[in-house]
Amino acid sequence: MTQETDPQEQPTTSGLQLTLEAPLPLDGGGTLDNVAVAYQTYGSLNADKSNVVLICHALTGDQHVANDHPITGRPGWWETLVGPGKSIDTDRYFVICQNVLGGCLGTTGPLSINPATGKSWGITFPVVTVGDMVRTQALALDQLGIETLLAVIGGSMGGMQVLEWAARYPTRICAAIPVATSARHSAQNIAFHEIGRQAIMADPDWRQGAYEDAGVKPTKGLSVARMTAHVTYLSEQALHRKFGRNLQDRTRPTFGFDADFQVESYLRHQGITFVDRFDANSYLYITRAMDYFDLAADHEGRLARAFKNSPVRFCLVSFTSDWLFPTPESRAIVRALNSVAAKVSFVEITSDKGHDAFLLDEPEFFQTVKGFLDAAAEARGVN
Amino acid sequence: MTQETDPQEQPTTSGLQLTLEAPLPLDGGGTLDNVAVAYQTYGSLNADKSNVVLICHALTGDQHVANDHPITGRPGWWETLVGPGKSIDTDRYFVICQNVLGGCLGTTGPLSINPATGKSWGITFPVVTVGDMVRTQALALDQLGIETLLAVIGGSMGGMQVLEWAARYPTRICAAIPVATSARHSAQNIAFHEIGRQAIMADPDWRQGAYEDAGVKPTKGLSVARMTAHVTYLSEQALHRKFGRNLQDRTRPTFGFDADFQVESYLRHQGITFVDRFDANSYLYITRAMDYFDLAADHEGRLARAFKNSPVRFCLVSFTSDWLFPTPESRAIVRALNSVAAKVSFVEITSDKGHDAFLLDEPEFFQTVKGFLDAAAEARGVN
Numbered sequence: 001m002t003q004e005t006d007p008q009e010q011p012t013t014s015g016l017q018l019t020l021e022a023p024l025p026l027d028g029g030g031t032l033d034n035v036a037v038a039y040q041t042y043g044s045l046n047a048d049k050s051n052v053v054l055i056c057h058a059l060t061g062d063q064h065v066a067n068d069h070p071i072t073g074r075p076g077w078w079e080t081l082v083g084p085g086k087s088i089d090t091d092r093y094f095v096i097c098q099n100v101l102g103g104c105l106g107t108t109g110p111l112s113i114n115p116a117t118g119k120s121w122g123i124t125f126p127v128v129t130v131g132d133m134v135r136t137q138a139l140a141l142d143q144l145g146i147e148t149l150l151a152v153i154g155g156s157m158g159g160m161q162v163l164e165w166a167a168r169y170p171t172r173i174c175a176a177i178p179v180a181t182s183a184r185h186s187a188q189n190i191a192f193h194e195i196g197r198q199a200i201m202a203d204p205d206w207r208q209g210a211y212e213d214a215g216v217k218p219t220k221g222l223s224v225a226r227m228t229a230h231v232t233y234l235s236e237q238a239l240h241r242k243f244g245r246n247l248q249d250r251t252r253p254t255f256g257f258d259a260d261f262q263v264e265s266y267l268r269h270q271g272i273t274f275v276d277r278f279d280a281n282s283y284l285y286i287t288r289a290m291d292y293f294d295l296a297a298d299h300e301g302r303l304a305r306a307f308k309n310s311p312v313r314f315c316l317v318s319f320t321s322d323w324l325f326p327t328p329e330s331r332a333i334v335r336a337l338n339s340v341a342a343k344v345s346f347v348e349i350t351s352d353k354g355h356d357a358f359l360l361d362e363p364e365f366f367q368t369v370k371g372f373l374d375a376a377a378e379a380r381g382v383n
Numbered sequence: 384m385t386q387e388t389d390p391q392e393q394p395t396t397s398g399l400q401l402t403l404e405a406p407l408p409l410d411g412g413g414t415l416d417n418v419a420v421a422y423q424t425y426g427s428l429n430a431d432k433s434n435v436v437l438i439c440h441a442l443t444g445d446q447h448v449a450n451d452h453p454i455t456g457r458p459g460w461w462e463t464l465v466g467p468g469k470s471i472d473t474d475r476y477f478v479i480c481q482n483v484l485g486g487c488l489g490t491t492g493p494l495s496i497n498p499a500t501g502k503s504w505g506i507t508f509p510v511v512t513v514g515d516m517v518r519t520q521a522l523a524l525d526q527l528g529i530e531t532l533l534a535v536i537g538g539s540m541g542g543m544q545v546l547e548w549a550a551r552y553p554t555r556i557c558a559a560i561p562v563a564t565s566a567r568h569s570a571q572n573i574a575f576h577e578i579g580r581q582a583i584m585a586d587p588d589w590r591q592g593a594y595e596d597a598g599v600k601p602t603k604g605l606s607v608a609r610m611t612a613h614v615t616y617l618s619e620q621a622l623h624r625k626f627g628r629n630l631q632d633r634t635r636p637t638f639g640f641d642a643d644f645q646v647e648s649y650l651r652h653q654g655i656t657f658v659d660r661f662d663a664n665s666y667l668y669i670t671r672a673m674d675y676f677d678l679a680a681d682h683e684g685r686l687a688r689a690f691k692n693s694p695v696r697f698c699l700v701s702f703t704s705d706w707l708f709p710t711p712e713s714r715a716i717v718r719a720l721n722s723v724a725a726k727v728s729f730v731e732i733t734s735d736k737g738h739d740a741f742l743l744d745e746p747e748f749f750q751t752v753k754g755f756l757d758a759a760a761e762a763r764g765v766n
Contacts, residue, residue: 126638190647194651231574259577264574
C-alpha cells in the first residue's frame with residue numbers, strides 16, 4: 001500500500017485522514033461516533049503486508065514522524081530513527097504513525113466539532129485513556145486492511161501505548177519496543193502534570209474550556225505548562241552542560257526579571273513556540289490519559305497477567321539520566337515479562353540527556369532498535 | 384537581652400521589629416533607606432553575649448521559627464530543631480531569626496511602602512541578593528548590640544546565607560551550619576524558579592506587579608508557582624510512599640479533571656494555603672536572589688577564596704534523596720573548604736524525604752546539629 005492506493009485516505013493539512021466506520025467504545029463509558037484519525041505513512045507495504053511498523057507518539061508529539069511539520073516547518077520528531085537506511089528503514093518497512101485520540105492535529109479531540117452542538121467539544125469531550133488511543137489505532141488499521149504489525153514502537157506515552165498494544169492485541173503484533181516508559185504513571189509524574197493543568201485552567205482565557213468559541217486561547221497558561229514539562233524532560237547534567245549559569249547576551253546580571261540566564265531564555269522560547277502547534281484542552285486530556293495509565297490495575301493488580309502467554313518479542317530501552325521515566329520503571333516491566341517467560345531483552349543506555357534522549361542523537365539506541373527490528377523481521381521472514 | 388530590655392524592639396503582628404539607622408547599600412547598586420527588619424528571638428542572651436545562634440530562613444520561610452505562625456496558626460517551621468531541650472536548645476542559646484530583606488512578613492520588601500510615592504514598591508523595589516540579605520542581618524545585629532555569633536545555621540536559601548555570612552564576616556561567627564544547600568544555584572533550579580515567576584506574571588491579577596494598588600492578588604499564579612516548587616521539595620520516593628496512585632475519597636477514577644488522585648488534592652491544597660501567607664512579588668524577588676547566588680563568581684571564580692584563612696568551624700549537612708540541592712553540591716563546598724584547610728565536617732544523612740527533610744523528623748540530623756553546636760559552645764567557653 002502506498003499513499004495513492006486507498007480511496008479511504010483523504011489528504012489534509014494534517015496529512016492523511018480516515019474516519020472510523022463504527023462507533024468507538026471508550027474505557028470511561030459511552031461511545032464516540034465518526035472518529036477521525038489523522039496519520040502519516042512512510043515506505044511501502046509489501047505484498048503479504050508483513051512489514052508494518054506502527055509508531056506511537058508521545059504527549060506533545062504527532063503523526064509527523066519523518067516529514068517536515070506542517071505548522072512549524074521543522075523536521076519530523078523521529079527523523080533521527082526513521083527514514084531510508086535508518087534504524088527503522090523506510091526502504092524496507094512500511095511505517096505508520098497516527099495522531100492519538102484526544103490530539104489536536106487531525107484526529108478527533110477536544111478541538112473537534114461536537115456534532116450534537118455544532119461547536120468545539122472543549123472540555124465536554126469525554127476523558128480518554130491510553131487504552132482508547134490504542135483501540136482507535138487498531139480500528140484504523142482494520143480499515144486500512146492491516147491485520148498484523150511487525151512491530152510497535154514508541155517512547156514515553158508512546159511506550160505506554162506499546163505496552164497496551166502488547167496486552168490487548170498480543171496476536172496482532174510480532175514485536176514491541178517500549179522506550180523510556182512505565183507501566184503506570186508515578187505520583188511525581190501525576191504531580192507535574194497536575195501543575196501543567198492548573199497553569200492552563202488558571203488562565204482566564206481558558207474560559208472553563210470553551211475558549212475556542214470565545215475566539216481566544218489560554219496561551220500563557222499553556223506556555224507555563226510546557227515550560228514545567230520541558231524541565232522534566234531534561235537532566236540536571238544536560239541543563240548544566242547546555243546552559244550552566246551562562247547569561248543571555250550580557251556580561252553582567254541586570255538585577256531585574258528579564259531572562260538574564262540562558263536557561264530562562266530557552267525555557268521561555270519553549271513555552272512560546274509550543275502554543276502555536278498545540279491545543280490547551282488536548283494537553284489536559286492527554287496528560288490525564290497518561291495519569292490514568294496503570295496496566296497492572298487493569299489486570300487484577302498484577303502486571304505479569306497483562307503479558308501471560310504473550311507470543312510478542314519485547315525490547316525495552318531506558319536511559320540512565322531519565323528521571324521522569326527512570327530505569328527501575330523499565331526493570332519492573334522486564335521482571336513481569338520474565339515471570340511469564342516472555343521473550344524480552346532490555347537495554348539501559350548511558351546518556352546524560354535525560355528523558356529527551358529518546359528523541360536525540362543516541363547511536364547505541366539507534367543500533368539497539370535496528371538490531372532488534374531486523375531480527376524480528378528475519379524471524380517473520382520479511383523480505 | 385530579652386524581648387523586654389531594648390527600646391529599639393517594637394512588637395508588631397510580625398513579631399519584633401527594628402529600623403536600620405543607616406542606609407543599606409545594595410549589591411545591585413544604590414541604597415535603601417529606613418529598612419525595617421522583623422525578627423523573633425528565643426531564649427536569653429548570656430552576660431558575655433557569647434551564646435547567640437542566628438537562624439536563616441528559606442525561600443518561603445520567615446522569622447517564626449519556634450512559635451505559632453501569626454497568620455496560619457501553625458507551629459513554627461523549625462520547632463523540630465529549636466526549643467527548650469532540643470538540638471538548638473533555647474534554655475542554653477539565644478536564638479534569633481530575621482525575616483529576609485525582600486520578604487513579606489515585616490522586613491522591608493516589595494509589599495512595603497515606597498516613601499517617594501506613598502505606594503507599595505511592587506516591582507519597582509530594587510532586586511536584592513543573598514549578600515544584601517546577610518548585610519541587613521549584620522546591621523540589625525549591630526543595632527541589637529550583638530557583635531559575634533556562636534553559630535549561623537540555615538537550610539536551602541538559609542544555607543546560602545550561612546555561606547555568605549562565613550565569606551563576608553568570618554570573624555563575627557564561630558560556627559557555620561549550611562544545610563541542604565549549594566554555593567551556586569544550578570541551571571535546573573533557576574529553571575524551576577523561572578517557571579514559578581512566569582506563572583505569577585502570567586496571572587492578569589499580577590497587574591505588572593502593581594496588584595497591591597489595584598486591590599487584587601495574583602493568587603492563581605502564585606498557587607501554581609508554589610505547586611511547582613513543592614514538587615521539587617519532595618522526593619519521588621516520598622511522593623510514592625505518601626500518595627502512590629491512591630485516589631482521593633473515591634474508589635474509581637471519575638474520568639474528569641477533578642483531583643482524582645490524592646497527590647493532586649495535596650498539591651492543590653499546598654497552592655491554595657500558600658497564597659494566604661505569602662506575597663507574590665516577594666516570591667519573585669527572593670527566587671531571583673537565589674538564582675543570582677554564586678559565591679565562587681564573587682571571588683574570582685574560585686569558591687575556595689571565599690573561605691581563605693577562615694577561622695570558622697563548618698558543619699555541612701545534605702540528605703540522600705534531596706534532588707534540588709543534592710549531595711554533590713555540598714561536597715563541592717567541602718572540597719573548597721578542605722583546599723584552604725578550613726575546619727569542616729560533613730554529614731550526608733540517609734532519608735527518603737527529599738529536600739524537605741531538613742524541616743522534618745530526622746533524628747540523625749538533630750543529633751548532628753546538637754553535637755556540633757555543643758562542641759562549638761564548649762570550644763568558645765559558653766556557660
